[in-house]
Amino acid sequence: MNAAPADQIRLLDVQALDIRLQQLAHKRKSLPEHAEIESLTKDLTQLRDLLVAAQTEESDCGREQTKSEQDVDQVRQRAARDQQRLDSGAASPRDLENLQRELVSLAKRQGDLEEIVLEVMERRESAQERVAELTERVSAVQGKNDDATARRDAAQGELDAEAASVTKERELIAGSVPADLLKLYDRLREKQGGVGAARLNQRRCEGCRMELDITEFNEIRAAKPDAVVRCENCSRILVRTSESGL
Template identity: 45%
Template structure:
């Protein structure tokens, strides 16, 4: 293939621009904030599970406390009624009075038992509410950290996108200087060689594979006209002659 030497030199500019675009894309994919946000999201998922679990526990204990309060009040009310009947003299039979006194004693024991159970529920509820508050506070801190990381990420992405847009504009201007046939070859070779399709030949060394060409290869390349598109005999990338080629 033949191409104007200046068009071939433009390939080096194009390659640099493509390499810059690839680097910018890599930086965008590997921003540290992305890893940070992923870790924060995982931790938030864990905390959200804890939040739901503790909200359920608080709800259950709140219901248990209301039930315990109601049971205590019911037994106290019954005990009060029995005591009032005895105090008012409504119970005249000694046998009935003795039976009622036994019942009041039993109710007193029942009240103490229920109040102990009520206290246990209250303590468990206070503990569960404290845990829930801690989890909610940690979620708030986590959300603030996520918002800050997202803001930092967005600024970095905007800056990288801006640089990529500028570089892409420069690339389009450079590509316009290169014949379609050479541009097609460059794109094909670049796709086959990890994004590096053209390299300068400097001091007898290919800038693509970094290997020094032997004397026979150099003499063969030097014998070709300046508009002949060269290929590296080692890596097959497009070789662009420069003033430092050594040919």
């Protein structure tokens, strides 16, 4: 394949822009905010799970408290009715004696139920405190996550803008490179880890960083200026410049 020396040198400009696009893509992918957001998102998930559990416990305690208070109220109402019957004296001595025993039993039952109410109230208060604490923690972590997301989006926006500019420049320069030469370059670039063309610096290929043996170097020296030469070690296009030492 033959191509004008100027076109081959222009290929180095395309290569430099492709490398910059690779660097921008890598930088975009490896922004520190990605790991920060991932960690904060994990924390948020755990905290929200804990918050839901605490809210569920508080809700359960609320229902349990309501039920216990209703039980206490029922016992109080029954005791009040029995006390009213006892105070009226409108019953046989045996019934009055039974009422007195039942009032004692109801008083004990009421005391037991009130203890249950207090215990449930304490558990509910503890759950409410836990809900408040977790709500505050979720809010704080969410704020950090929002901040990290904003920083990530801003950084990505800057990188994307630069990538768009570099892409336009690349299209402009690549458009002036002969199609067959550009096709070979693109094929080699894809095969060789993003580098399809490299400068020949003295006897060293800047693509694979290996020094050409003297025989290969002499062959390149003898080649016509428009000949497209390749590195024997990495197969990349070797671009000859004034620094090649030919």
